[in-house]
Amino acid sequence: MTKKIRIGIAGYGNLGRGVESAIYQNGDMELVGAFTRRNPEDVNLLNESVPVYALARVEDFKEEIDVLILCGGSKNDLPEQGPMLAKHFTTIDSFDTHADIPKYFDAVDQVAKPNEKTAIISVGWDPGLFSMNRLFGESVLADGTTYTFWGKGLSQGHSDAVRRVPGVKGAVQYTIPNPEAVEQVRSGSLPELTTREQHTRECYVVLEEGADAKEVEQAIVTMPNYFTNHDTTVHFISEEELKRDHAAMPHGGFVIRSGKTGDGNNQVIEYALKLESNPEFTASVLVAYARAAYRLNQNGDYGAKTVFDVAPGLLSPKSAATLRKELL
Amino acid sequence: MTKKIRIGIAGYGNLGRGVESAIYQNGDMELVGAFTRRNPEDVNLLNESVPVYALARVEDFKEEIDVLILCGGSKNDLPEQGPMLAKHFTTIDSFDTHADIPKYFDAVDQVAKPNEKTAIISVGWDPGLFSMNRLFGESVLADGTTYTFWGKGLSQGHSDAVRRVPGVKGAVQYTIPNPEAVEQVRSGSLPELTTREQHTRECYVVLEEGADAKEVEQAIVTMPNYFTNHDTTVHFISEEELKRDHAAMPHGGFVIRSGKTGDGNNQVIEYALKLESNPEFTASVLVAYARAAYRLNQNGDYGAKTVFDVAPGLLSPKSAATLRKELL
Numbered sequence: 044m045t046k047k048i049r050i051g052i053a054g055y056g057n058l059g060r061g062v063e064s065a066i067y068q069n070g071d072m073e074l075v076g077a078f079t080r081r082n083p084e085d086v087n088l089l090n091e092s093v094p095v096y097a098l099a100r101v102e103d104f105k106e107e108i109d110v111l112i113l114c115g116g117s118k119n120d121l122p123e124q125g126p127m128l129a130k131h132f133t134t135i136d137s138f139d140t141h142a143d144i145p146k147y148f149d150a151v152d153q154v155a156k157p158n159e160k161t162a163i164i165s166v167g168w169d170p171g172l173f174s175m176n177r178l179f180g181e182s183v184l185a186d187g188t189t190y191t192f193w194g195k196g197l198s199q200g201h202s203d204a205v206r207r208v209p210g211v212k213g214a215v216q217y218t219i220p221n222p223e224a225v226e227q228v229r230s231g232s233l234p235e236l237t238t239r240e241q242h243t244r245e246c247y248v249v250l251e252e253g254a255d256a257k258e259v260e261q262a263i264v265t266m267p268n269y270f271t272n273h274d275t276t277v278h279f280i281s282e283e284e285l286k287r288d289h290a291a292m293p294h295g296g297f298v299i300r301s302g303k304t305g306d307g308n309n310q311v312i313e314y315a316l317k318l319e320s321n322p323e324f325t326a327s328v329l330v331a332y333a334r335a336a337y338r339l340n341q342n343g344d345y346g347a348k349t350v351f352d353v354a355p356g357l358l359s360p361k362s363a364a365t366l367r368k369e370l371l
Numbered sequence: 372m373t374k375k376i377r378i379g380i381a382g383y384g385n386l387g388r389g390v391e392s393a394i395y396q397n398g399d400m401e402l403v404g405a406f407t408r409r410n411p412e413d414v415n416l417l418n419e420s421v422p423v424y425a426l427a428r429v430e431d432f433k434e435e436i437d438v439l440i441l442c443g444g445s446k447n448d449l450p451e452q453g454p455m456l457a458k459h460f461t462t463i464d465s466f467d468t469h470a471d472i473p474k475y476f477d478a479v480d481q482v483a484k485p486n487e488k489t490a491i492i493s494v495g496w497d498p499g500l501f502s503m504n505r506l507f508g509e510s511v512l513a514d515g516t517t518y519t520f521w522g523k524g525l526s527q528g529h530s531d532a533v534r535r536v537p538g539v540k541g542a543v544q545y546t547i548p549n550p551e552a553v554e555q556v557r558s559g560s561l562p563e564l565t566t567r568e569q570h571t572r573e574c575y576v577v578l579e580e581g582a583d584a585k586e587v588e589q590a591i592v593t594m595p596n597y598f599t600n601h602d603t604t605v606h607f608i609s610e611e612e613l614k615r616d617h618a619a620m621p622h623g624g625f626v627i628r629s630g631k632t633g634d635g636n637n638q639v640i641e642y643a644l645k646l647e648s649n650p651e652f653t654a655s656v657l658v659a660y661a662r663a664a665y666r667l668n669q670n671g672d673y674g675a676k677t678v679f680d681v682a683p684g685l686l687s688p689k690s691a692a693t694l695r696k697e698l699l
Contacts (some may be wrong), residue, residue, distance in 0.1 A: 064633045068513040145696050165699055172507065172640075174699045175683050179500065181698075182659040182686035183652075185396040304655055305392045308647035312500075315643070319636035324511075327632055331510040351684035351694050355503050356677075358510035366679050368473050370509075371493055371502045 045071070048337050049107060050330075052077040053098060053128060054114035055086050057199070057292070058137065061326025062112050063089050069330060071360045075108050105131050109340075110333040112136075114326075116203050122147060129155040129162040129347075133340045135333050137167040137325055139200050142268050144170065144349075152347035161340040163348045166332045167325040168316060169193070173298050175350050176314040180300025184310055187302020190228045192241055194218035196294025199321060204269045205246050208262045210254030213282060215289045217245045220296065231301050231309045237272075244275040247289055249282045294321035331358045373399070376665045377435060378658075380405040381426060381456060382442035383414050385527070385620070386465065389654025390440050391417050397658060399688045403436050433459050437668075438661040440464075442654075444531050450475060457483040457490040457675070461668045463661050465495040465653055467528050470596050472498065472677075480675035489668040491676045494660045495653040496644060497521070501626050503678050504642040508628025512638055515630020518556045520569055522546035524622025527649060532597045533574050536590045538582030541610060543617045545573045548624070559629050559637045565600075572603040575617055577610045622649035659686045 050066055052059045055077045066074045067090070076094040079086050083095040096104075101111070111132035115124050117140045128134055129151045138147050144165055155162040165171065173191060180189050194217065201216040208214075224241045227234040246263055250256060260277045264270050280288075297315040304310055318324045332350070335357035339348065356363055361370075378394055380387045383405045394402045395418070404422045407414050411423040424432075429439070439460035443449050445468045456462055457479045466475050472493055483490040493499065501519060508517050522545065529544040536542075552569045555562040574591055578584060588605045592598050608616075625643040632638055646652045660678070663685035667676065684691055689698075 061633065065513070068632075141699065144699050145692065148695055170699045172511075177698045178683050178687055178694060182662075182683075182688075183500075183655050185393070185655070304396075304651035305389065305648055308651055309645075310647060310652050310655075311645040313641075313643045313645075315641045317637075317639040317641075319638060320633055323632035323636055324638050327511050327513070327638075334510075349684075349695055349699055351691065351699070352682050354680050354682045355506050355510075356679035359506055360510075363679065364473065366506060367476055367677055370505045371469065371472050371498045371677055371679070 047071055047073040048334060049073055049075050049109045050333060051075050051101070051104060051108040051111045051132070052114055053101065053111055053124065054120065055079050055088070055095070056114065057322040058326055059114035060089065061320070061323040062114060062329055063093070064323060065327045065330040069334075069360065071334070072330070075104065101128070102131055108132060109337050110135060112329050112333055117200055118204060118207065122150075125162070125164065126150045126154045129160050130158050131160070133160050133336050134162045135166055135329050135336055136162075136164055137171075137329060138165045139167065139170055140268055141170065148347050148349070156346040159345050161336050161345055161348060163332050163336045163350070163353065165349055167328050169296070171325075171328055171350055172316075173296070173314070176298040176312075177300075178351060180298065180302075180312050184300050184302025184304070184312070186304070187300055187310075188233050190236065190241070190299045190301070191296065192220040192225060192299075193296040194220050194242065194294065196296065196318070196321060197289070197292050198294065199292070199325075201244070201269055204266060205248060205263055208259055208266075210251050210259045211248055212251045213249040213285050215247050215285070219243050219245065228299050228301065229311070229313075231311055233301055239273050242273060244270060244273045246275065246277045247280050247285060248277055249285050250279060291319075292321045294318045294324075334358060334360065375399055375401040376662060377401055377403050377437045378661060379403050379429070379432060379436040379439045379460070380442055381429065381439055381452065382448065383407050383416070383423070384442065385650040386654055387442035388417065389648070389651040390442060390657055391421075392651060393655045393658040396655075397662075397688065399662070400658070403432065429456070430459055436460060437665050438463060440657050440661055445528055446532060446535065450478075453490070453492065454478045454482045457488050458486050459488070461488050461664050462490045463494055463657050463664055464490075464492055465499070465657060466493045467495065467498055468596060469498065476675050476677070484674040487673050489664050489673055489676060491660050491664045491678070491681065493677055495656050497624070499653075499656055499678055500644075501624070501642070504626040504628075504640075506679060508626065508640050512628050512630030512632070512640070514632070515628055515638075516561050518564070518569070518627045518629070519624065520548040520553060520627075521624040522548050522570065522622065524624070524646070524649060525617070525620050526622065527620070527653075529572070529597055532594060533576060533591055536587055536594075538579050538587045539576055540579045541577040541613050543575050543613065545575075547571050547573060556627050556629065557639070557641075559639055561629055567601055570601060572598060572601045574603065574605045575608050575613060576605055577613050578607060619647070620649045622646045622652075662686060662688065
């Protein structure tokens with residue numbers, strides 16, 4: 044029997060739980076443990092026989108873990124954890140602050156390479172599968188335009204960002220495609236649209252006792268990278284409403300490349316996701332790329348990588364010959 | 372200025388013309404010439420200043436061509452030309468007889484590797500982009516089902532196959548998705564469907580003078596790999612009708628992966644193509660992969676490859692750092 048790929052999870056929230064669940068769907072992997080900054084005794088895994096450790100102890104498991112999947116947030120956790128953990132482990136993360144990716148890539152690369160580790164950053168669906176479809180689209184249809192629509196869906200990164208605003212007790216953020224813009228794009232008419240025209244953002248916010256609603260709203264709509272480029276509406280709701288009406292985490296969206304070839308023939312490529320659970324889907328992408336990271340590392344391919352650097356065949360448990368026979 | 376990638380085209384039909392046209396959309400490439408088995412003087416390129424040579428002379432251009440794009444047919448041309456030309460050139464082809472891919476891969480690999488050439492086989496949209504989406508789908512959603520629908524569209528490979536049947540003067544073949552099957556799949560109900568239930572095939576055939584319609588029909592519907600697994604209808608039409616009603620070459624289709632994560636959340640990935648010109652789109656894919664083949668070869672990565680072996684970033688004229696900044 045082939046040795047299983049031994050996975051560790053760093054950070055056990057919605058994403059970490061999704062990763063645990065995805066690992067159990069992949070027979071060539073096994074979960075060594077989850078690592079948390081909380082008291083390990085307060086963290087319950089889906090499979091109670093899998094141990095939970097303090098994140099501070101993770102280095103003790105250098106020899107027991109093949110790939111560490113980082114499930115912390117992009118804003119506060121990963122900028123510090125990514126480079127720190129890539130020194131000791133081959134890692135996967137879902138760093139999704141698009142504007143800071145080049146800086147983050149360099150920080151991780153500088154640590155991973157000399158330590159002979161492989162770190163695939165910004166894995167998930169956007170950045171991730173959507174990014175790849177933007178790349179395939181513009182590479183194949185050189186004369187054309189790429190459109191990305193998100194939603195309707197709850198955005199984890201944006202919800203986290205709102206929750207960190209002082210005075211916010213709880214919050215969710217939905218991204219909603221503008222239906223008129225979608226129709227224009229699908230028609231092949233190549234409209235010029237700004238991201239702002241393509242989407243709106245809606246936040247449902249529970250205030251801390253005594254917080255100033257106007258100040259909180261202002262802090263949200265002016266937050267750089269997250270909200271400044273979009274029409275954002277903030278609704279204040281009660282804690283009961285938040286729990287009752289906003290517990291599910293659906294998401295989705297589509298990447299459309301519309302281009303012309305030859306004498307002006309229209310060619311349209313559309314990649315669409317309809318997700319009932321965004322964190323579970325992102326987690327499933329992370330787990331598939333964990334397999335690729337393991338193989339790259341085994342092949343001596345060290346340093347920071349992104350989905351652009353990973354040959355698709357490395358994601359599958361099947362051999363290259365089987366893939367050619369069954370899937371090509 | 373960076374040196375342009377020098378491309379040659381072997382075989383100048385619809386696909387070859389599409390490749391020529393796609394090369395002119397990519398500023399980092401230049402077309403050295405087209406190579407034909409016909410009399411070169413009878414072949415007119417879109418750009419008349421580009422030379423046409425006899426295919427028999429192609430070896431004389433070993434030093435002038437970086438990548439040779441093979442535009443012959445899968446049934447009769449490529450099985451012979453692929454291994455022959457991969458001895459002297461880094462090549463791209465669109466070999467699309469799915470059942471014979473493993474054999475063809477080995478034949479090309481055996482020649483390319485010792486000669487330090489790189490040959491990416493079976494490039495296009497199916498096999499090609501669709502194959503990759505089947506792979507991504509099952510790698511990310513381990514617990515699920517993949518469905519491929521083709522059409523409505525004219526299939527080049529199947530039309531060629533019909534045209535080679537004795538007694539056939541001209542023909543086109545359309546593949547048509549079964550709308551009920553499509554609806555079932557999109558609902559997420561994971562129906563069990565055979566390829567036959569998902570599609571029908573329609574052939575429009577012009578008979579040679581004196582040919583027996585019954586015999587021709589029988590030869591078509593019993594053709595292995597191409598028609599035996601589908602409900603196939605053969606319509607006999609006049610040459611005028613063929614020219615008037617069946618000159619366009621639209622195609623498309625979709626790959627859908629429907630799967631479950633966590634406690635049973637439905638996740639649906641759909642990849643869809645709507646193409647006004649199938650050969651021009653296939654040609655655009657070949658040209659993007661020609662760039663990747665050139666880079667793989669420059670990096671010393673020799674032998675036969677498929678789209679599964681090619682990191683997406685290699686397809687783009689942009690640098691890895693620019694891709695991370697602009698597209699991730």
